[in-house]
Amino acid sequence: MGERGAEAVAESARYAIIGAGLSGASAAWRLAQSGAEVVLLERDVPASHLGSSHGSARIFRYAYHDPFYVDLVVQAQRGWAELEASSGAQLITPSGALDCGIVRDPRGLANALETNDIEHELLAAGSAKARWPQLNFDSDVLWHPSAGVIDAESAVEAMVALARAAGAEVRLGWEAVSVHHARSGYLVTSTNGDTVHAEQVVVAAGGWLPALLGELDLPSGFADALPQFEVRQENAFHFLYRDARDCGEGLLGAATSWPTFIYKGEDIQTYSLPGGRDAQFCGQKVAEYNGGRVIPSARDQDGQIDPGNRGRVVDFVERFAPGLLTTPYAESTCLFTNVPRDDMIIDRVDGITVLSPCSGQGAKFAPLLGELVLDLVAGSQRASERFRAVGQRFAGV
Template identity: 55%
Template sequence: MSVTSIAVIGAGLAGAATAWQLARRGHEVTVLERSEPANHWGSSHGSARIFRYAYPDPLYTRLVVEARAGWDELERDGGASLITPAGAIDHGDERDPEGLARVLGEAGVAHELLSAAQARERWDGIAFSGPAVWHEAAGVIDAEGAVRTMLRLATDAGAVVRRDWPVAAVSRRDAGYRVVSATGEAVEAAQVVVAAGGWLPDLLGGLGLGPDVLRGFPPLEVRQEQAFHFPYRDGASDWPTIIHKTASMQVYALPGGRDADFRGQKVAEYNGGPTIPSAAWHDREIDATRQERVVAYVREHLPGLVPEPYAETTCLFTNTPDEDFVIDRVDGITILSPCSGHGAKFAPLIGEYAARLVEGGEVPERFRPLSVHGGRVHA
């Protein structure tokens, strides 16, 4: 059995960011990862996640501005390029480009509101039926590269990463906690940070949080998202990231990254994958009906792509009903999950928020549903 000040459960983006932020503050940190950091069974693998500022909710746009400063610091300290510039287009009857433009303007994010004709002239590989909002500061996050960079910085500052260490339960132990693995190993810690992503539904009842706190936890939905890579016609590659929302379908698309040979656009229906009980049920299987639905979308709305996928992948989205994050602390347990499919861009800020909670500080009340039920305890 080993002893540490803070045990971090999970080495995806949220867990790695937390380890980085805590270790650089001088905390003794042990990361407990059930397999490998950024593994393909979770939510943080691969090299292509969207970094964007456009949200209908001004809070999230403001937080992206804060998160960007953290990404800049991570790239500088880690000596790595983790966000590739691409810009972003938002359009569709249900996306409200005009409203998004107002939010971007209020946050000081440079943008353009374009008519359908203007957008078509600029991006002839995308079909536009109405206005679109463009902001150049968006890009593509190398998720796996970010995890590895944050963990490298964390270990350089003294953190320990334990692989193949699936957590089974957490219980009170004297003034702290005892974390037990599925194989019977144990780690004792003064505090625990849970960043388990899609495994949280299985783990939540074993954290010893108490019935009142558990009643306050929002219902969780885990989806096995289905993403497909489509080749660019004529070798074109200067595509933006895209969010297109209509009454019948919401799609996101982005340049595919190194894991798809940089030769196509990654396209997926948002929350279009099957619902599963937890990450333990993730089989990485592609559903043929859902694939055909995305292919049909590409054929109609993205004429600049060949509507024949050359690669495919699955990824987990763990959602709350309102898609808000849970970043909260009850006694000595801090929970950073779920991120509802849009948390990658906030990773450095989520790590910062976790460090604040561990040290007894504050984060936005909106992300703290457990404190209302469980009672906030300051360090």
């Protein structure tokens, strides 16, 4: 088919997918790859800076306390290898990953990696400091070398290109505002009144999902079972490497000069990774996990950095990362969509599938998400009861 603007006249398709971030692009790729007729509807452009999939830096890691998720990463890695081979692009740069901090529980993570036969090493704080002198540690440290840095924006572009090559239609500037039953299937309507008729609809709207939920024709029982979706406007800060030799894009396939790391202590929880293109290949991205303000939906983001959040992150860098300069040289906001139990939501009722890989963890699973959607709409149980909609609310709500 091809690419059309918002003025395009609606046509019918077997599957309409709302959202062209990592989740929606993956679903479009896998469904089109299966031979199905697909239309991908994006309110802006793929990997829009107003969504959750923009930029060049997301963490690919195996470290989970639950062996179920470790195995899920193993499955996703096969999809990443296929995506890189099919697109001819390197989408994950090797970096290795460190997990530290008493709340992070490196020993528990090591046990889960052991269960799944993932290469790893558990180090005492002093031994880790000797190996990574640019960082300070206050607990045991888990190292697993097979982690890396995902170029999220390039991954979206690669999956959209493959979906289009397999016959998918891509409509940009097409913001869906409702999904209602039609005489057969569903009618998806845009902000300017354009419509698309589809037998089935996959909603992969990310932080825009809460604003759309009330306009989806979902049976009351299913709607009530959906968890509470919490959207946060997170803040990310880039800090220059003190050693200029750590800068530079490097050779294709070469590892980054710094590892990714996740620190969870009693006072702060952070994550960090080489910023890649977003940081001119000369700095480390550092953010406080769930440190941003809660907003009703992505519609309510304002892109303003929270000074209190900046202060906490700078204090952490001063204490934990002596290898970084302590004044951010670049700042940005992004969206996290959380659910209380932190599990991804991949569930369907009638002809509507809700795809929400929540809690800041979806990027690493991107190529697998489309496979799980394909299996789900085909009647398979591979998506697992783990991802079914089960009513959950945050404490105090």
